[in-house]
Amino acid sequence: MTANAPITQDVLTIPRKDTPTDGRRNLVGLTREQLREALVSVGTPEKQAKMRVNQIWQWIYHWGVRDFDAMTNLAKTYRATLSENFSVTVPDVVSRQVSDDGTRKYLVRIAGGHEVETVYIPEEDRGTLCISSQVGCTLTCSFCHTGTQKLVRNLTAAEIVGQIMVARDDLGEWPEPGVGSGESGPRLLSNIVLMGMGEPLYNFESVRDAMKIAMDGEGIALSRRRITLSTSGVVPEIARTAEEIGCMLAISFHATTDEVRDKLVPINKRWPLAELLEALKAYPKASNSERITFEYVMLKGVNDSDEDARRLVQLIKGIPAKINLIPFNEWPGAPYERSDWRRIKAFADIIYKAGYASPIRTPRGEDIMAACGQLKSATERARKSRAEIASEAGLG
Ligand code: SAH
Numbered sequence: 453m454t455a456n457a458p459i460t461q462d463v464l465t466i467p468r469k470d471t472p473t474d475g476r477r478n479l480v481g482l483t484r485e486q487l488r489e490a491l492v493s494v495g496t497p498e499k500q501a502k503m504r505v506n507q508i509w510q511w512i513y514h515w516g517v518r519d520f521d522a523m524t525n526l527a528k529t530y531r532a533t534l535s536e537n538f539s540v541t542v543p544d545v546v547s548r549q550v551s552d553d554g555t556r557k558y559l560v561r562i563a564g565g566h567e568v569e570t571v572y573i574p575e576e577d578r579g580t581l582c583i584s585s586q587v588g589c590t591l592t593c594s595f596c597h598t599g600t601q602k603l604v605r606n607l608t609a610a611e612i613v614g615q616i617m618v619a620r621d622d623l624g625e626w627p628e629p630g631v632g633s634g635e636s637g638p639r640l641l642s643n644i645v646l647m648g649m650g651e652p653l654y655n656f657e658s659v660r661d662a663m664k665i666a667m668d669g670e671g672i673a674l675s676r677r678r679i680t681l682s683t684s685g686v687v688p689e690i691a692r693t694a695e696e697i698g699c700m701l702a703i704s705f706h707a708t709t710d711e712v713r714d715k716l717v718p719i720n721k722r723w724p725l726a727e728l729l730e731a732l733k734a735y736p737k738a739s740n741s742e743r744i745t746f747e748y749v750m751l752k753g754v755n756d757s758d759e760d761a762r763r764l765v766q767l768i769k770g771i772p773a774k775i776n777l778i779p780f781n782e783w784p785g786a787p788y789e790r791s792d793w794r795r796i797k798a799f800a801d802i803i804y805k806a807g808y809a810s811p812i813r814t815p816r817g818e819d820i821m822a823a824c825g826q827l828k829s830a831t832e833r834a835r836k837s838r839a840e841i842a843s844e845a846g847l848g
């Protein structure tokens with residue numbers, strides 16, 4: 453199926469298979485060095501270890517193979533050793549919903565019975581996978597549905613890269629062994645955005661390791677320019693992102709004064725606009741990436757005036773930037789409304805005239821609650837009350 457084929461909405465429930473609890477170590481999510489150590493620990497001679505890492509890496513991340521028996525360039529006895537000690541395990545997909553516009557939302561179950569959401573968004577020239585980094589979020593942005601859910605835990609690197617693997621499974625995008633290299637034609641899954649549930653920079657090591665795996669040329673091989681990490685503004689980790697991941701950066705900016713940003717993105721109280729902007733100024737050079745995406749959610753009467761647009765342009769002066777205007781996506785009980793279309797256009801116009809690209813993000817997958825900020829696993833019990841959210845955000 454091509455990414456653009458018309459799909460009518462369906463809800464598909466995929467039977468649960470149990471994650472192995474047999475004590476075997478999962479090889480998914482290990483860095484090359486960790487994989488080497490794991491192989492040596494089961495008797496792989498040091499001298500062969502590097503070659504074995506390469507072979508197994510390609511089976512897992514290039515060919516999408518999960519069964520050691522199918523790794524035909526390894527000796528039978530070695531394959532047996534591997535399957536006694538290790539597994540190649542990705543999270544279970546509990547259900548998949550397909551929107552009228554082709555957006556696919558996967559409910560992914562991870563160890564402990566927790567659930568996160570992963571969203572695939574097909575577009576004409578690309579296919580973007582929006583992945584989650586945490587179950588819930590410790591932060592409490594007052595317009596975000598995920599922010600109403602308490603943090604349950606950080607995802608492991610395996611669970612983060614596993615979301616890419618299950619999406620490729622569903623899209624049928626692994627090359628077939630023996631039939632080409634799998635590199636012909638455009639990719640269905642060509643881009644990754646860390647814009648699902650959670651604050652990726654509060655789970656730095658796992659996000660970094662998972663993205664390194666996704667970028668590795670012998671596997672999933674996505675260029676670092678096709679990976680965008682979105683942060684609410686964890687200032688001390690921004691320079692580290694440039695150094696250790698080097699992907700594109702998006703910042704949940706959303707307001708042009710500390711007073712308003714304190715309410716919308718409460719992490720602003722810890723790292724206010726001036727400090728954030730300093731960190732952002734250094735990012736493009738440090739990561740050798742062209743520009744930063746400023747995400748700006750359009751909330752009626754809150755942050756959407758002409759004055760806001762002009763202040764925004766002033767604030768980001770000197771930073772190579774693109775401003776992504778996000779019409780607010782409503783969720784049950786949300787304390788805001790989406791700005792009118794004319795207001796959004798007028799705001800975009802001021803930014804555009806100042807010389808910045810100002811695309812308006814079309815909401816995708818709204819009918820299945822897959823749009824930005826709507827993600828939240830319905831089964832999750834640890835919820836914050838509305839009063840709690842309002843008081844944490846300083847609204848109450
Ligand atoms: N925690 C990270 C990444 C996840 S949120 C961050 O905050 O950047 C991805 C984007 O969706 C962020 O820019 C977030 O501010 C935005 N968002 C959250 N709730 C939204 C909503 N209800 N409508 C529109 N955008 C929303």
Ligand code: SF4
Pocket residue numbers: 589590591592593596597598599600648649650651684704
């Ligand atoms: Fe967390 Fe991002 Fe939502 Fe804020 S916008 S609550 S940081 S997921």
